[in-house]
Amino acid sequence: MPDARPIGVFDSGVGGLTVVRAIVDSLPGESIVYFGDTGRYPYGPRPLEEIRDFAVQIAQHLLEQDVKLIVVACNSATAAALPEVSASVPVPVVGVIEPAVRAAMRATANGRVGLIGTEATVRSGAYQRAFQALDPAGTVEIIAQACPRFVEFVERGDTTSHELLQAAEGYLALLRVASVDTLILGCTHYPFLRGAIHHVMGDDVVLLSSGDATANAVYDALVSGDLLRETGGPPQRTFESSGDPDRFATLVTHFLNPQFRGALGVPLLSVWED
Amino acid sequence: MPDARPIGVFDSGVGGLTVVRAIVDSLPGESIVYFGDTGRYPYGPRPLEEIRDFAVQIAQHLLEQDVKLIVVACNSATAAALPEVSASVPVPVVGVIEPAVRAAMRATANGRVGLIGTEATVRSGAYQRAFQALDPAGTVEIIAQACPRFVEFVERGDTTSHELLQAAEGYLALLRVASVDTLILGCTHYPFLRGAIHHVMGDDVVLLSSGDATANAVYDALVSGDLLRETGGPPQRTFESSGDPDRFATLVTHFLNPQFRGALGVPLLSVWED
Numbered sequence: 001m002p003d004a005r006p007i008g009v010f011d012s013g014v015g016g017l018t019v020v021r022a023i024v025d026s027l028p029g030e031s032i033v034y035f036g037d038t039g040r041y042p043y044g045p046r047p048l049e050e051i052r053d054f055a056v057q058i059a060q061h062l063l064e065q066d067v068k069l070i071v072v073a074c075n076s077a078t079a080a081a082l083p084e085v086s087a088s089v090p091v092p093v094v095g096v097i098e099p100a101v102r103a104a105m106r107a108t109a110n111g112r113v114g115l116i117g118t119e120a121t122v123r124s125g126a127y128q129r130a131f132q133a134l135d136p137a138g139t140v141e142i143i144a145q146a147c148p149r150f151v152e153f154v155e156r157g158d159t160t161s162h163e164l165l166q167a168a169e170g171y172l173a174l175l176r177v178a179s180v181d182t183l184i185l186g187c188t189h190y191p192f193l194r195g196a197i198h199h200v201m202g203d204d205v206v207l208l209s210s211g212d213a214t215a216n217a218v219y220d221a222l223v224s225g226d227l228l229r230e231t232g233g234p235p236q237r238t239f240e241s242s243g244d245p246d247r248f249a250t251l252v253t254h255f256l257n258p259q260f261r262g263a264l265g266v267p268l269l270s271v272w273e274d
Numbered sequence: 275m276p277d278a279r280p281i282g283v284f285d286s287g288v289g290g291l292t293v294v295r296a297i298v299d300s301l302p303g304e305s306i307v308y309f310g311d312t313g314r315y316p317y318g319p320r321p322l323e324e325i326r327d328f329a330v331q332i333a334q335h336l337l338e339q340d341v342k343l344i345v346v347a348c349n350s351a352t353a354a355a356l357p358e359v360s361a362s363v364p365v366p367v368v369g370v371i372e373p374a375v376r377a378a379m380r381a382t383a384n385g386r387v388g389l390i391g392t393e394a395t396v397r398s399g400a401y402q403r404a405f406q407a408l409d410p411a412g413t414v415e416i417i418a419q420a421c422p423r424f425v426e427f428v429e430r431g432d433t434t435s436h437e438l439l440q441a442a443e444g445y446l447a448l449l450r451v452a453s454v455d456t457l458i459l460g461c462t463h464y465p466f467l468r469g470a471i472h473h474v475m476g477d478d479v480v481l482l483s484s485g486d487a488t489a490n491a492v493y494d495a496l497v498s499g500d501l502l503r504e505t506g507g508p509p510q511r512t513f514e515s516s517g518d519p520d521r522f523a524t525l526v527t528h529f530l531n532p533q534f535r536g537a538l539g540v541p542l543l544s545v546w547e548d
Contacts, residue, residue, distance in 0.1 A: 024532055026469025028431050102477050106455065109383040157302050160493075160502055181380070194486065195300025195493030206381050206480065212468065219434075219469030228434055257531060258298050 002230040006031035006238075007218065008062030009071040010055075012043040014248070015151070015188030016073030017255035019096065022215035023071070024237075027222065031235040033065050036252075038243030043076040044120030055081035056088045063089050065238075068227050071218060072096065075117055075186055075210070079126030092221050099213035100184050101130040104140075107206045108182040111140050114175040114205075116197075117186030119146040127186060143178045147171040147187075154189040157254070159196055168193070168200045175201070182206045192258065276504040280305035280512075281492065282336030283345040284329075286317040288522070289425070289462030290347030291529035293370065296489035297345070298511075301496065305509040307339050310526075312517030317350040318394030329355035330362045337363050339512075342501050345492060346370065349391055349460055349484070353400030366495050373487035374458050375404040378414075381480045382456040385414050388449040388479075390471075391460035393420040401460060417452045421445040421461075428463040431528070433470055442467070442474045449475070456480045466532065 007027075009020055013036050020034055035058055037043075043051050055077045059070055070093045072078045072085060078095035086093040104113045115127050122144045131142050150171070153164045175183065183205050185191065191209050198207060222228050229235065241248040281301075283294055287310050294308055309332055311317075317325050329351045333344055344367045346352045346359060352369035360367040378387045389401050396418045405416050424445070427438045449457065457479050459465065465483050472481060496502050503509065515522040 022468075025466050026433055028433060028466075028532055103480070106478050107381060107480050159300055159302060160497070160504070165497070192299050192302075194296075195490055198490040199494055199497055203376050204380050206377070216469055216472040220473055223434070223439070223473055230434070258302055 001226060003068050003227045004031070004229050004231050005066050005068035006033045006236065007069050007071065008033050008035070008059075008065065008067030009073050010035040010037065010058045010062065010077070011074040011188065012037050012076060013041040014038070014251040014255050016071075017252060018188045018191045018209075019071060019073035019211040019214050021256060022209075022211040023218055026215050026219050029229050029235055030222070031229065032237045033062060033067060034237070034239045035062060036239070036241040036243075036248060038241045038248050040242060042118075042120075043074065043080070044118050048080045051077060051080040052084045055085050059085045059089050059093075063091070067091060069094065069218065069221055071214065073188060073214065075121040075126075075188065076124070079121055079124035092225065094214060094217050094221060096188065096210045096214045097126055097130050097186075098134075099217040100186065100208055100210035101127060101134060103208050103213045104182050104184050105131070105134055107208060108140060110179065110181045112178060112180045112182075113140055113142050114178070114180035114183040115142055115144040115186050116147050116150075116171065116175075116183065116190065117144075118151065119148050121186055122146040127184070143175055143180055145171055145174055150187065150193060151189045154192045155251070159192055164193075164196060165200070168196050172197065172200045180205060182208065185209050275500060277342050277501045278305070278503050278505050279340050279342035280307045280510065281343050281345065282307050282309070282333075282339065282341030283347050284309040284311065284332045284336065284351070285348040285462065286311050286350060287315040288312070288429075288525040288529050290345075291526060292462045292465045292483075293345060293347035293485040293488050295530060296483075296485040297492055300489050300493050303503050303509055304496070305503065306511045307336060307341060308511070308513045309336060310513070310515040310517075310522060312515045312522050314516060316392075316394075317348065317354070318392050322354045325351060325354040326358045329359050333359045333363050333367075337365070341365060343368065343492065343495055345488065347462060347488065349395040349400075349462065350398070353395055353398035366499065368488060368491050368495060370462065370484045370488045371400055371404050371460075372408075373491040374460065374482055374484035375401060375408060377482050377487045378456050378458050379405070379408055381482060382414060384453065384455045386452060386454045386456075387414055387416050388452070388454035388457040389416055389418040389460050390421050390424075390445065390449075390457065390464065391418075392425065393422050395460055396420040401458070417449055417454055419445055419448055424461065424467060425463050428466045429525070433466055438470060439474070442470050446471070446474045454479060456482065459483050
């Protein structure tokens with residue numbers, strides 16, 4: 001039975017758009033409603049109780065748009081409110097933490113997994129709890145490091161400067177000393193720093209993007225739950241925010257189409273003759 | 275010393291655009307010239323000698339556009355001609371095979387790595403040779419499987435149909451029986467099948483995209499070689515092909531902007547008030 005309802009995705013801001021990109025790669029036919037709570041961004045410094053209220057409120061808003069599945073594409077909101085969101089809606093809910101933790105459990109060979117994220121995500125202990133739930137014997141050690149400045153670098157499109165690489169060296173030094181062999185990029189902004197993080201960590205560390213892992217979980221949920229859209233006709237993608245629409249529009253463009261960010265005009269197509 | 279010259283990227287067709295996407299994510303300030311040899315696509319059935327001639331010819335064409343580094347974003351051409359291309363140009367050359375093999379060497383815990391690709395790539399034995407070079411003791415076993423129909427599914431945007439999932443089950447059955455714990459997506463089209471491949475292989479297998487690994491290698495080469503652009507002003511991205519420009523333009527749009535593929539119009543931005 002095809003199910004034409006959209007997938008609902010939300011985040012405190014624009015980082016969740018990298019999760020949207022991964023979902024669209026695997027599920028190009030699905031309609032999507034994205035909600036970025038940019039008017040109340042960032043969630044990190046807020047009390048857990050407040051983040052829970054916001055998350056449940058946004059889930060209800062998405063439900064009013066008849067979504068068939070909700071993705072909490074925000075590490076802070078997943079850490080604070082995943083059970084509450086799941087309990088408040090009658091559709092499946094996928095967060096960004098558990099899929100990445102499952103992938104890391106498999107990927108580590110030496111049992112030492114690094115986690116980087118915002119201060120709020122690292123402090124919340126949500127990744128540590130997810131590891132405990134999947135690995136009660138505690139065979140995997142998790143070494144967490146907050147990287148507070150990474151988000152601002154990504155939002156201004158700086159992924160290569162000396163300043164960024166120095167910040168990365170500083171943040172990641174402890175993880176290198178700890179010999180982690182797997183590193184979870186525990187913030188939806190970080191896929192854009194993959195090259196820089198790999199450069200600092202080296203070839204011996206597997207980098208896991210929570211966006212890719214989450215998109216895989218969404219794919220599984222739709223296929224296994226017989227929820228694929230499968231109809232003809234173009235899907236619809238709607239992007240909503242609670243904050244300044246112009247800045248949101250700019251960041252939506254940058255995050256969904258980084259290949260246009262700052263590039264000159266549209267791609268030039270030409271033909272080369274033998 | 276900033277280096278404003280573009281990066282040259284080529285492929286027998288459009289699959290290499292997924293590598294471009296990964297490069298742009300990590301290196302948004304770099305100018306890029308992409309050449310898709312769509313007029314002579316596919317390379318797979320051609321004699322090795324001919325593929326070598328094409329690859330060297332295209333590398334020269336890119337060099338005439340003053341590129342600072344060349345990415346052979348094509349598994350067939352990397353397999354057939356990487357040493358010849360490297361020897362024919364005075365700039366660094368990065369292929370798609372070795373970066374993925376390095377990542378797989380690290381990612382496997384049980385020493386059983388799967389490889390999927392086109393028939394030409396699998397038959398060429400290039401991945402097997404790359405493993406041998408990096409792992410002379412032969413501690414890693416590679417199990418290769420050609421998936422000839424995957425490319426056509428991706429090019430028509432089908433990543434979820436019953437037919438596709440059945441094809442995937444068939445192609446991947448041997449790799450599941452062989453208990454690989456790591457799987458190289460050895461074709462630049464396959465990132466779009468990540469959800470389907472993960473669905474069939476399950477959570478216990480790490481999927482490695484050669485595009486991500488290659489982008490990391492390009493990042494390393496530019497940073498270590500002091501070749502970053504680092505200038506103000508927008509980068510330029512040029513897309514050239516040797517075949518039908520209309521079909522090429524359509525596929526460039528689909529591969530670089532899959533979120534627009536078949537979606538209704540541009541994203542709608544709206545504001546939600548509390």
